[in-house]
Structure formats: structure tokens, C-alpha cells
Amino acid sequence: MTTPNKVEETLGGAIVHNLPFPRDLDDAALAGLKQMSPLQVEQRYCITYLHSYGQDSPWFAALTNRVLLGSRDPASGYTYANPRGHDMATGQPTDWVVLPDQGRVHAFTVCHFGSEEFLPECPYVLALIEFEGVDTLFLTRLVGVDPAAASLGWIGMRVQARYLRNAKLRPTDVYFMPAIHE
Amino acid sequence: MRPVYAISGGVSKFAKARPDKTFQAVVKEAYDYAIHDIGLDFPRFTELVDGSVASYFSDHFARQLMAAIMVQDYLGLCPKPSHRVEGGGATGGICFQEAWKNVASGHMDICVAYGFETMSHVETWKGNEFIALASDVSFDYPVGGFYSGYYAMMVTRHMHEFGTTVEQLAAVSVKNHHNALHNPYAQKRNKLTIADVRAAPMVAWPLTRLDICVMSDGAAACILCSEEGLRRLEAAGAQIARPLVRVSGVGRGTDAMRMADRPHADYDAFMRLYATEQERGSDETRAYYRRLWEHGARYPGVHSFRAGRTAGNMAYKQAGIADPLHELDFVELHDAYTSSEIQTYEDLGLCLYGEGGPFAASGQAFLPQLDYGLDLPAAPVCPVNPSGGLIACGHPVGATGLMQGVFAIWQLQGTVGQHFGDAALQIEDARRGAIHSHAGTGTYVTVTVLEREGGAS
Structure with missing residues (x-):
């Protein structure tokens, strides 16, 4: 094996030659470098994470079976619409409970802009859902309303849980639509 | 705890992008300004300062882990002690308070708090994604993570509960942008009307682009010291403005990351746990709240900030404030959204x-000396965001809470005219003010009261 005598040239990324630069590097020329415009280069950063849902995993498994779970403190009965392994007040492990299929819109918005990941989906409707007998809310997508006709009248609307047939193990495996029957 | 004085500060010009300098050099602009304002040069101050606290929000924006140590070494502060703090949008406010702790505890006599953010290195929608990663990545972010969306949901509930209007939200935008006309450090300096705000592109209904702060590059720094620190600085030739500005109240609160998980407390719990001293002591207020709860209101729900109320109550107690509206001469608060300014009025x-x-629309939070072109029914009482706030100054996250500290120091020193080259924003005889820094959907909130020595008004 021969010892390389130079770094191999490559064709990737930005390639530049002889950017404008003073030929004679005297004091004036070196001082003049402070006037140089900034050089900006692209730096890519892309990571795939292996994310664990940990103790919340049954919640996602339930969605694949068209079931929406919540968490309940066995002592106080305080019920969370989101999974929560331990109760905030007692510190004790919670029990899984099945949430109602229907709830009401507590608050909402129509996103006309968003994070890069969701830009193609704009406009989309986010809503917080309240359930009878449940003490906290649930963030979800609201489908079946006209994003161009947003109205405070949507608050209090009865909505029905719907599930993706092709579940993705994401919280969007469940979404809500206006309930047909009150 | 020992008395702590906030003696000087500096802010870089907040801008959409600062490609001309790296983050270290942008921090140095603010840092140098703070040093020179007390008449010291760089080597002399380096000799005297005991250590620092550094503040920036996102490793994603910087694409540089441990960026704070790169600032520390650029400023020539190695090997003095330092640490970086991070708490979302409240990072700067937390940094200020950690510097206070360093001095109040006796750990340091002179401490500098510096912070920055360089948000221009990614496109706005990618920046929104980074910010949204400061929401639960299992349950909130994947649903459509977008902070403007989260705040817009709070607004719709606030409107539903209390009849709040979009025009009232817009009044905040008009006020803060107009104030910034006189602040050369601000990024957006515009004279707007209510109609302008409502006609701006809709971002998350009902919030328009002019209801929301922008992303920025910028830095800020504050110098805090003890009485011994003052003596050392002045013995070295520092010229420190009198009367001094003292940190008189420090409070911090927290709340659940998922705003859906927040409680909906009943009247008794609210009065016991969250009501201000003034609210507890007033028959009229208690009766008002009884009626509110009878009509279904709860606290904090998704439309109020329990962390902010906790921080405010804590800071007011330490500062001896019972009636904030009349005992504070100004508040610089975290108005990332016009709606969050309105929510924070209530929680503070x-x-x-x-x-x-x-x-918001009454005029009580406006500056008396400016003409906003609005019909304001009440006289100004306690100007809020006289600097222009985040909405107009910009929000380079790690710098923002410190920027508030700098502007508060200048208000209380009476030196706004000197630093801005325009005295229009100087509050006459400002003796006591509060700065308020806020993270996430209200997850970490800091409130710090500063006052001029010689007594508050």
C-alpha cells in the first residue's frame, strides 16, 4: 500500500477557485480584508432517531384498534385525556381507561402557515377536545369543517373520533370530525 | 440574600440576519457596550468580573453544541466560572435571574449575563419547526406542531370565555410597533392601524402576521454586582450611574409542557393558590370572580398562564408590591403574540x-407622551413594552429576556435618551419596573422587579 502524497480532490458541495483576494498581502491589503462580505455555505443536518413511546406505548397500540385511551388516578379518579404514567397530584401509577368516542371542541385554530414538516398540509385545523368525565383536554386535528369559514361558533361543537385505517403509530392516527348525531 | 445591583447593559441591533458576524462577535457588541457604558475598558473589566451566565435557546439554530463556551472564550472570560441556561423563550429571563443568584448568594461580586440567538441560519418554516420541537414530540408536535397555532387556540378560548376581540389584540400590535419607532435597536419600527393588523396575512386564525413576533439575530448583556462589586469596579475607575438600580424581586413559575394537561381549577383553588394579594383582599374582586366561575370560567385552562401568575406573585411579594398596576412604572413583558400580552396583563x-x-384597548398600558392614532378611553397608568416588546424589537430567543433587562436598567437610570438618541420612550421619573420572560406555551416564566434606589413611587 502506497502512502498518499496529497488529499484527493472531490466534486461534492460548493467548488470555488480564486475568490477575489488581494495579490500583494501588505498591511493595507490585510487590513482591507475586514471589509470582505461574509461567505455563507450550506451545512446539512439530518438525523433519524429511534424514538420510544415507553410506558405510553399501549395508547398507540389502542389507536391501531380504533380505541382512544386515557389515564386515571385510581384514588382520586382524576382522568387525563393524554396518557400519563403517574398522577400529578398523588404520584401514583395511573390506570388505563377508555375515553368516549365523542367530545366537544374546547378551542381551535386554522393554521395557514406552519413548520416545514406540515406546510404541505396547510390550511389545517388544530383543536383541543374536551370529554365528559375527563379532567384534561386532547390535542388533535379537526377535519370536516371549512378552514375558510373559521368561527367561534365551532367551540362547543360535538365531534366524533375517527381512526386511520393505515395507522402510523403517531397521535394523528386518531382525528375528529363533526358528529353526525348529537 | 445580599442586595444586587443591575448597573449596565448592552444590546446588539436586532436584525433579521447578521451574516456579517459569528454569534460570538455579535455578543461582543452588546458586551462591549455594557463595559464601555461604565467607563471601563475590556482588559480592566475582564480582570474584575468574577464569572458569567450564558443564554441561548436552541442548539438546532446554532448547529453548534456548547456554543456558550465559544462566547466565553471569545470574550476572554476563560477560565472564570460560567454555565449555560436554557428554558425556551424564558432563557434570557432565567439567565438574568441566575446571574442575580450568583451575586445574591455571595458566590460572585460581579457577574455578567449574556445571551444570543442566530435564527437566520434556517428558513422561517424550519425555524418554526425547531421552535415547535419545544412541544411534546410524542403527542403535540406530530399533530401539527406550530407555536402560532398553539397560541391561536388559546386566543379562541379567551375570546369564547371573555368576549375578547381581534381589535383588542390589534391594539397591542399598534402600541408596540409605534413605541419601537423611537427604539433604534428594534427590528420592526412601523406606524400601524388596527385595520393594518387585521389585513395582514393570516397565520393561525385569528392571529395575523402583525400579531406575532418575528425571528431575529441578536445579543444582549447585563452586568450585575454586589456592594463589594460596586466598590471594586469604582476603585478601578468605573463610573456607575446613580441612583443605582437594584433587583428587588425575583419570581419564577412552571406549567405542564402539554397545555392540554393543565388544570381547570375551581374558584376556591384559584383564590387559594393563584389569586394576587390584591384579588384576595377585595370583596368586589371576589364577587366578580364568583360570577365568572358561575358562568363556567376555570383557571388556568389553556387561556391563562399559571406559571406567570406564580412568578409574578413571588416577585411582588419579595418587592413588597400589592397593587402592580399602580406600583410599577412600566413592564417589559414577553409579547411573542399580541394575545399573550393580553393574557399576561391578567396573570401579572x-x-x-x-x-x-x-x-389592552383602554390606553392604560400605553405611553402618555405618544400619539398612537387610536381613540383610547383611559389615561396611561403603567406602560407595557415601552421598548416595543418582542413584536417590534424581534425575538432572538436567548437574548430577549436580557434585552428587557437592559431596557429596564436604562428606564430606571433615566438614560433612554442617551442610549436611543431619542428620549421619546423615557418614562418620566421611572422608579420601579418589571421584566417578564416566558417559555413555550407558558412552561417557564420569570418575573424580575427592578427599582431605582431611593424608593419606588
């Missing part, structure tokens, strides 16, 4: 819970 006790909307 500037008005009653539920009355933030009418309060």
Missing part, C-alpha cells in the same frame, strides 16, 4: 382575570 395582576381585552 395589571387587570382582573378575563379583562385583558378591554384593558
